[in-house]
Amino acid sequence: MRKCIATVSVSGTLTEKLAAIAAAGFDGVEIFENDLISCPLSPEQIRDRAAGLGLGIDLYQPLRDFEAVGPATLEHNLRRAERKFRLMERLGAGMLLVCSSVSPESADDDELAAEHLHALAELAARHGIRVAYEALAWGRHVNEYLHAWRIVRLAGHPNLGTCLDSFHILSRGSDPIGIEAIPGDKVFFLQLADAPLLAMDVLQWSRHYRCFPGQGGFDVAGLVRHVLNTGYQGPLSLEVFNDVFRQSDARRTALDAMRSLIALEESLDRREPGPVIPTGFAFTELTTGTAAAARTPGPSAGDTFTPAPGEAATLVGLLAALGFARTGAHPTKPVEMWEQGEARILLNATGTGAALAAIGLETPDPAASARRAEDLLAPVLPRERAPGEAPLEAIAAPDGTQIFFCRSGRADHPDWTGDFAGEPAPPTVSRPGPVTATPTPPTPPPPGCVTRVDHVALTQPWHHFDEASLFYRSVLGLRPLESMEVPQPSGLLRSRAMAGPDEAVRMVLNQARVGARQTPWQHVALACDDIRSIARRLRAEHPGLLLPIPGNYYDDLEARHDVGPEIRELGLLYDRDEHGEFLHLYTITVGRIFFEIVERTGGYRGYGAANAAVRLAVQHARGPGAP
Secondary structure, three states: OOEEEEHHHOOOOHHHHHHHHHHOOOOEEEEEHHHHHOOOOOHHHHHHHHHHOOOEEEEEEEEOOOOOOOHHHHHHHHHHHHHHHHHHHHHOOOEEEEEOOOOOOOOOOHHHHHHHHHHHHHHHHHOOOEEEEEOOOOOOOOOOHHHHHHHHHHHOOOOEEEEEEHHHHHOOOOOHHHHHHOOHHHEEEEEEOEOOOOOOOHHHHHHHHOEOOOOOOOOHHHHHHHHHHOOOOOOEEEOOOEOOOOOOOHHHHHHHHHHHHHHHHHHHHOOOOOOOOOOEEEEEEEEOOOHHHOOOOOOOOOOOOOOOOOHHHHHHHHHHHOOOEEEEEOOOOOEEEEEEOOEEEEEEOOOOOOEEEEEEEEOOOHHHHHHHHHHOOOOEOOOOOOOOOOOOEEEEOOOOOEEEEEOOOOOOOOOHHHHHOOOOOOOOOOOOOOOOOOOOOOOOOOOOOEEEEEEEEEEEOHHHHHHHHHHHHHHOOOEEEEEEEEEEOOEEEEEEEEEOHHHOOEEEEEEOOOOOOOOOOEEEEEEEOOHHHHHHHHHHHOHHHEOOOOHHHHHHHHHHOOOOHHHHHHOOEEEEOOOOEEEEEEEOOEOOEEEEEEEEEOOOOOOOHHHHHHHHHHHHHOOOOOO
16 A cells, blocks of 8 residues: 655754655655745745656645634634635645544534535645545544544535544554444545553643554554455555654654564554464574684684683683583684573674673574565674584674574585584683683583573663564564563663564563663573572572672561561562462673573563562662672
């Protein structure tokens, strides 16, 4: 379908908005009146600029407070409309949006409103223009879409139809099934916006919190299906009022908007995406910031890098203390593989410090996953591959995290793990304390060991949080789960959990606080079957690697739940839901990364969010290295 967007949805001047919208691949625009008024170009120049960019001007908006008024006001309004129609002719716009009146002068009289709109449509017809009448959710008398349709039908003019807006319909809780009672040729225009589910004044909700389809809580796809069932042939157009979008880079916002429409069309198709959705974690890749100390890569599979003292050594020691073994090294890159159970962590001697740089995801068809991601406007990353190395498809997430699509352990597909098949050289850096990292082959983990990656938490820049949510939802097929705000010493942390089919891939997106000195913060959660054994061992051998939990937490926990003293003694955190229980612990932060060990019992489906405030407070108290 033809894809459009209102200029109010992105930042910048009108010319900057048009350039960004065109670059994102849109077919047309709705020109918001304020954008035109403040533009130094003439309407003819704007028309030519849009045409040169390949954009049609599908709608000019809005004309406000027109109908059901007294005779003198009607005469004034018709003169106002005449000037707008002349301007639209110069602009090359063939449709005008008229919002239902909010004026205290307007009368609650459908016949009078229809009479006035008929007169407006008659005037518009002389200029070859059509009028789309829209029910504002906060309209004084007309605030339901079926009410607006009844007035349009009563007016009975071929140049008058209705505009359906998903926000105005869904924010009031109206049932969109009634849309199918409207003939498709009388639905002149369809405007789309999603929004988080908030309990607030609908006008403020609309003006500040709209977002693109797939970023909020509305069933926008369901509404669009009803519209298409009428036979509607017009465009899908986005009209989003959002304070963050108006401050963000226009090109990036426009790309995000286009991604939302592509994903929306995919959901309308009602077909499963096929063998492209991730089925599990293949690896997580951490940088160590030791590239300067890395040995020049050579041809031997047994070569490895020498980590420098500091963060790199601490991170290596932390992995060893958690039970990971260094099982391989890449022949041409300064990368080592560490394994425990099904969990793989790659250490890459690049970057500016310890951080999560990449996530590898198992998919049945990596190439198809990459193609679909590219169709959804995800940047595909070029990969340098030496002869004999397995191909790896990679894309970039909004925060720069690299996402790899892998297929491990299959004879019919190049196995990337084969690139790490060589025996690693012994580590050359001495590490303080009892931590060692003697290379050992991977073996099935005994009780009290890590079994796999449970989830990964990524912190997003505050102004790209919704973009990241849509990216992971559309590109990776993750569905949004719980969303919450967590108190922390510097304010509230917005957090959203997401999971794939069967919850084999779980991710948590956190919103970085405004003005944070170091972002993003990330952590990798590792699943186990016996967290008590792990906690006992770590507390006995490496107590300094665990995040200390205040005694006040346990006083409160014991008052709320019937837990034994062992939870306190081992420094564990506890949560439960209707499905089961959750035990977890955290390590110290190294650079920008820390680890979480988790044990789920009885089908627990959450992420221990009830304990997040405690963790954040302790990390904050430990200094600027905390998230």
